Amino acid sequence: MISHFARSLSLAAATLMLLGCGKSATTEQNASADLVVRIGASAPLTGPQAHLGKDNENGARMAIDDANARGIDIGGRKVHFELISEDDQADPKSATIVAQKLADDKVSGVIGHMNSGTSIPAEKIYSDNGIPQISPSATAVAYTAQGFKTAFRVMANDAQQGHVLGEYAAKNLGAKNIAVIDDRTAYGQGLADEFIKAAQANGAQIVAHEYTNDKAMDFTAVLTAVKSKKPDLLFYGGMDAQGGPMAKQLKALQLDAKFMTGDGSKTPEFIKLAGAAAEGAYASLPGVPLDKMPGGKAFSGRFVAKYGPIQLYAPYCYDAVNVMIAAMQKAGSADPEKYLAALANISYDGVTARIQFDAKGDLKGGAITVYQVQHGTWQPLYTMAANSAAAH
Amino acid sequence: MSRRSLCGSLRFGLLATLLRGFFVMQFSDKRNRLKFWLVLAALLLLPFITDALLGRSWVRIVDFAMLYIMLALGLNIVVGYAGLLDLGYIAFFAVGAYCYALTGSPHLALAFPMMFPAGVHLPFWIVLPMAALVAGGFGVLLGAPTLRLRGDYLAIVTLGFGEIIRIFLNNLDAPVNLTNGPQGISRIDPVSVAGVSLNSTQHIFGIVFPAVHLYFYLFLAFTALVVFVSRRLERSRIGRAWMAIREDEVAASAMGIDTRNLKLLAFAMGAMSGGASGALFAGFQGFVSPESFSLMESVMVLCMVVLGGMGNIAGVIFGAILLALLPEVLRHIVVPAQQALFGRTLVDPESLRMLLFGTALIVMMLYRPAGLLPSRVRRRELGADEPAAETSVYDATH
Amino acid sequence: MEILLQQIINGLVQGSIYALVALGYTMVYGILGLINFAHGEVVMVGAMLVLSSLTAMLGWGVPPVLALPISVMLAITGCMALGYGIERIAYRPLRHAPRLAPLITAIGVSIVLQNLAMMIWGRDYHSFPQLFANTTHSFGGAVINDIQIIIFVMAVAIMAGLMVVVHHTRLGRAMRAIAENQHAAQLMGVDVNRVISITFMLGSAMAAVAGLMVSANYGLAHYYMGFLLGLKAFTAAVLGGIGNLRGAMLGGLLLGLIESLGAGYIGDLSGGFFGSNYQDVFAFLVLIAVLVFRPSGLLGERLAERA
CATH class of the missing domain: 3.40.50.2300 (Response regulator)
Structure with a gap:
């Protein structure tokens, strides 16, 4: 029987090894000139809320594409942004795995998660790794009440x-x-x-x-x-x-x-x-209605042309990414340790609102x-x- | 040597003794003893190897896999040994998790400031057995009304029981806020062993042990314990009685086996293992909410048991590892594989991931219907090629 | 009083839907002793097929009177093919395997169908086009609309039709023979594989009808809708006595009534301590109570020593 046990272990080990090989060099920096900054995003992409999760991902992706098209300099270096999107299945356990994976992937920040139930357990892992997290849509009061310095949201709470x-x-x-x-x-x-x-x-x-x-x-x-x-x-x-x-x-x-x-x-x-x-x-x-915000109408027009109608939180994801990038620019670094303070004190005109955070990381003075x-x-x-x- | 590292080495000593207790009967001769030490060394190094090769998220995934192993082994007692189909097993996991969450978080202090001004915060070594006992009590509670039920009727009642527990957890925030309802309980104390919080990075003999590694060793110890108990049960009078009930309840009871008490005992033993792993889960994750204990989780654990090979400990462990890792493995390979094959991502990785997972379940079952590592009894039965009695979950249908 | 009447109507409509789906479970179970966990997903596929063919045809300018029957036929055919395929691939090879093996493949099939549907029809909710005026009838202060009446009538009619098939045709006799003893049936010249395939196809055709009814009644379809529906229908089938057609009907209606009356009155009965949030608890407790006193369900046959 123990030989079975050993066999099963070695099988499992083999699976892991295989994976190790699968992890290739694609994640290396592509060109020597550009600094690659990875931004993670997580939402349920399967299950009953998948349509909203995909909408979140699209919002973040559009902001990343915009930033790359615009050409952003951080601390004097040209930056190429990369979005790493992961499915958390709206499940707290998967969310912690996703969080750890994003931390392993050395993301500079995370847009997510979509739900409060996933944002809260993941929060601790981001905080342990010093990664700023902006949730576009978690509304539970408890999300920012845990006392983690890395947690923000661009959405009013419940x-x-x-x-x-x-x-x-x-x-x-x-x-x-x-x-x-x-x-x-x-x-x-x-x-x-x-x-x-x-x-x-x-x-x-x-x-x-x-x-x-x-x-x-x-x-x-x-x-x-x-x-x-x-x-x-x-x-x-x-x-x-x-x-x-x-x-x-x-x-x-x-x-x-x-x-x-x-x-x-x-x-x-x-x-x-x-x-x-x-x-x-x-x-x-x-927030204020999109078409009353400067840039809001243009955003929704471009979004609809690219991905179809806005479901719900895509503009908030778009803003979350942009706020993060603005903070990086302000601090002159994509290093979380350096730009976290800039993020906490930022004032940024997004498509949903003027974004400022209070001491807890909640949206300040939002409408x-x-x-x-x-x-x-x-x-x-x-x-x-x-x-x-x-x-x- | 600092106090900390002393604690660390003590812990390792304890762990080694435990593991040894489990393996010693198998590894009595010299060659096997060498094997034992090799397996042990591999297990102890596993988090470091995984971390170095694949990254820390994999250590976390392995940690969760260990929890699933404990769950699957517990369910194996009920389904594999006693032949009682349980589709609500995750309820015991939930009970254990909430036991730990309530006693180890500020929630009770906030909800009942008069009764618990500072919360409860019992030491882990008290909460864990308590969680197991409470879950065991729920096991008996489930077992009692279902003693007369068989097969699929039992399945639906246990399924209902699992849902009932989840619904209560989800709604007992009013009129008194016992569970904090759907919001879940956050800020749960990490598990701490001998005064050392496992939620921190430890330096022992100059080696860095991050939190996920520390939890791995804790889970490993408990998994070894559950394996040990399972093995002893399997070969004991009780285990043989369970199998007799599984094969033919009427005959078993005619042979003087107290089927009622033994069935209840199976439910209780299975539930205790589930409760203990639930408590570990709560401490590990720091947050529990009812959505973690959905029916799909029960189904998953049952899949692990059946897929691996009911009644066979090694098989169940293998099944648990496989099913816990598979979705994550697919998460990592679906995109690169498509990139390599077609040069771009054709299909959304998420849909393909679950699609492949479902396909894998079907294919594995088609090729190994008795499980990937079937138990010896089962293999004998299949070899005999004779349809057995019709009452047990093991049986061929007609 | 009108509230009570309305709750009874709600319960009967919901119950008829459960019954429609439960009939499919029970057909398969009655013959094979197998819980076809993927049945709920077949219902979902049925709904999706009706919906997409209907939308397409309406888009081409086909009049609704013509488009509806065509798309229903399409969905029924599609689901029958699907049911045949599921049995062929996932269940037939395991007919002599340990009993839980097909349960796992059924779960696998269910996951596969869900994700395939997500890939084909997307993550969005689809709304069901309003084809005909859905008149609301009001009596005694309670209301019921045409679709709901059709659902109820359909459920009863389909059950009656199945009863005729099972009890008064050669095919039905073969089915019952297989249910009693597969080997003996085979020796008597029954083509077991064929009969089982037909059973699955019949069950799947009913699933397609159920899918149509559900999405027409609620006006929506989604790739995830099969799961909960299947679960509830399975509960209903067990409550009535799984394997028994009248049991499925009774179980479905009863579960529907328990749910609606439970949701409506638990709050008042428990003095506000429990509310409609305990609706499912209430339903499961009734189920457990029934099974404690009648371990094979309400109309289950007393083949006590069979699982």
């Missing part, structure tokens, strides 16, 4: 966004009786809880809190339960793949309530899936915009400063 949404629902829309559904993911639950706090603080009543999951397709049971409580507004904390069908089933059940949701459902996908029922739905997205579906597209309604929300 508290900031939930606050704006709750206030808007109760004050601007005058909702009195609000029902809440969340998908029991870190994102949906976090956002819903913050929304509830803010709505209650502004005088609204939460008449029902129901739940679904991030793979569900049928919401009729929970929506019927909600209907019995006669709300005037339904808030959903979760992603577009559920939000769209939910809005549709809401209409089909003849439940007459306004539908409101967060950034995860503010996508073209939502409108596609909800069909006519999408009309009038509200959602928020951190949050509320949108509504009008004639089949998301139209900005109202932009609110997130400052007050961040303070609480």
